[in-house]
């Protein structure tokens with residue numbers, strides 16, 4: 001036995017050594033390329049401003065590209081090289097642009113009658129492609145067509161692949177290899193020797209690893225059904241559904257990198273990834289840089305998608321479920337339409353303002369102030385006489401201007417014009433001449449005189465103020481006014497709740513926003529419109545400003561990440577929109593996201609069984625509206641890579657209650673560790689949860705997540721304060737998309753009772769662990785003698 005183990009070890013060492021040699025060659029080549037890039041930059045710097053403008057531009061572009069390349073090479077990705085496939089000869093013998101054979105199917109005579117074959121081609125797969133000096137592929141980019149068999153090949157449909165190898169490396173050192181045989185029936189030869197096979201496969205090795213607070217890419221172990229989604233053509237809409245842990249988020253992010261690789265020019269319009277929470281953004285945002293992509297992709301939480309949320313770093317607070325339900329509903333669109341127009345009229349201020357000559361006095365501050373009570377009379381002097389418009393005339397004019405659906409702030413010029421018309425009609429100027437030319441001249445000077453006088457300007461500012469979305473939202477905190485705008489749309493109870501939830505905002509709408517407020521603000525932004533203002537000077541494109549090395553350096557000071565942030569901030573529409581956890585978008589959020597992808601192609605990933613929105617049909621209708629009539633391509637992911645079977649089995653009980661008849665995905669592995677059930681011990685809930693978290697911290701190497709009902713969040717953070725950074729307390733809605741080595745789910749009944757979608761939220765909570773799960777029951781859970789709460793019993 002010992003001799004056999006030693007043989008296996010020496011084979012492993014030999015194969016690891018072979019890959020080390022290859023990696024050394026790759027790094028030698030990378031060093032050559034770095035030297036080349038550095039030379040190019042030095043040379044360009046020396047040459048300064050000589051040559052024709054065209055040649056200079058070309059040289060500058062080359063320097064810029066070399067600089068970026070250099071940066072990437074210097075980054076020395078962990079696992080720079082991660083895969084290898086050994087292939088049979090191809091059918092047609094043609095080679096693609098990366099130097100690899102293009103055919104997927106083996107040549108007819110590739111396998112001899114005695115089931116032996118020769119390996120005709122070996123490809124190494126890595127994060128970026130590297131060619132040797134003869135343009136032969138040393139490393140193939142994982143997104144290149146030649147790399148597809150690495151992911152697609154299965155023992156059922158192996159194509160040309162005989163052996164797939166995952167190479168584990170760190171920096172320049174190969175740590176080990178894991179092989180999967182795609183044609184186990186075959187004896188294959190490479191360089192005269194039999195092709196050896198090492199280990200039990202890479203997927204299991206990857207899944208067993210401890211989790212940290214950031215997601216890892218899965219580039220070395222993407223599975224065939226996932227690869228089909230990642231490489232699906234970008235046209236129209238790609239919809240991906242799949243249960244918890246099937247890799248939807250991972251696939252969505254890898255797809256973004258793939259699309260950029262495929263058609264960088266097209267996606268220079270930007271890719272937007274919409275995520276449900278800032279926690280999930282923080283968890284996932286490292287994946288794209290690890291795949292060599294960051295510049296063009298913006299990952300945004302739905303609560304910070306709108307510029308209207310700027311200044312509060314996006315919204316992170318949640319409304320109570322009944323309020324969230326109102327704010328998310330498409331009925332709000334009708335309320336907002338009325339509010340955007342109705343908010344023009346300000347109720348009279350509590351403290352009486354001084355009125356003088358038909359105008360409200362605003363004191364002598366110069367800065368524009370929010371309106372304080374709408375004036376009901378306009379009085380100006382023209383042709384030496386006073387002209388007045390009374391309340392009912394003003395009302396008629398307002399009504400006239402507001403007919404139609406144009407954005408309110410853009411109607412101000414029209415309001416101004418109708419006011420001047422009405423004043424002119426009352427003036428003595430109107431009947432002064434009969435000659436149309438003279439009338440026109442007089443009218444034009446009347447307009448100019450009146451409309452530049454302070455009384456008119458001050459009146460217009462107060463009577464037709466330029467409203468901000470936040471001011472309108474704040475106006476909706478007045479229950480009486482909101483009641484008018486929401487008549488026959490919301491019932492009185494809903495009006496009261498909604499108004500009360502907005503009392504947090506001051507008159508200008510400053511104050512803490514909830515996640516659902518953001519979609520309302522974004523809608524208001526559209527309803528109000530932004531009057532045209534002179535544009536700020538455009539920042540120059542790096543290629544515009546480069547003239548050599550000296551200019552390249554300051555440019556480097558803006559990191560790729562900052563550049564992405566800046567570009568995203570300037571962008572309002574994207575070339576491709578990816579929606580993660582799409583089942584959670586409310587109808588109003590779909591409208592907000594839809595506006596950012598009116599001309600985009602889309603990838604939408606989600607799982608109806610995890611929806612925390614109470615009315616999935618209404619959300620589906622809003623989603624259809626956002627996507628329009630674009631054709632859809634649908635995929636389903638079927639394997640749960642996160643939860644061991646023992647945990648998946650328990651979660652399936654809740655799924656059966658939440659969505660009867662819905663199938664849960666098959667867990668890919670089992671650990672033999674069953675979920676634990678605890679009831680509150682003597683020290684109370686805090687002590688019980690703390691003890692359990694402490695125990696789990698000792699059991700696993702990575703992270704522990706404690707999931708509680710939303711209104712216990714702050715309390716739970718206090719319970720765990722002393723346990724260090726590996727443990728995190730989360731509200732049930734915050735757990736979306738995240739995962740931990742071990743989780744403690746506190747009181748399933750509390751989570752399930754939180755909202756109409758509570759059972760689905762509980763299903764999410766129960767599917768977060770990669771290794772161990774403990775359920776702690778309180779009284780409401782009616783635990784049996786084994787501590788199993790009623791919701792989780794058979």
Ligand SMILES: Nc1ncnc2c1ncn2[C@@H]1O[C@H](COP(=O)(O)OP(=O)(O)OP(=O)(O)O)[C@@H](O)[C@H]1O
Pocket residue numbers: 203206207216217218221222223226242243244245246247248249250251607610641642736737738739767
């Ligand atoms: N092919 C794979 N190789 C290695 N790990 C994988 C693979 N596919 C998925 N995983 C891992 O499984 C876990 C779950 O993936 P992910 O979070 O993308 O799933 P999800 O479908 O978005 O889950 P949920 O719906 O619960 O949010 C992650 O840790 C991911 O890295």
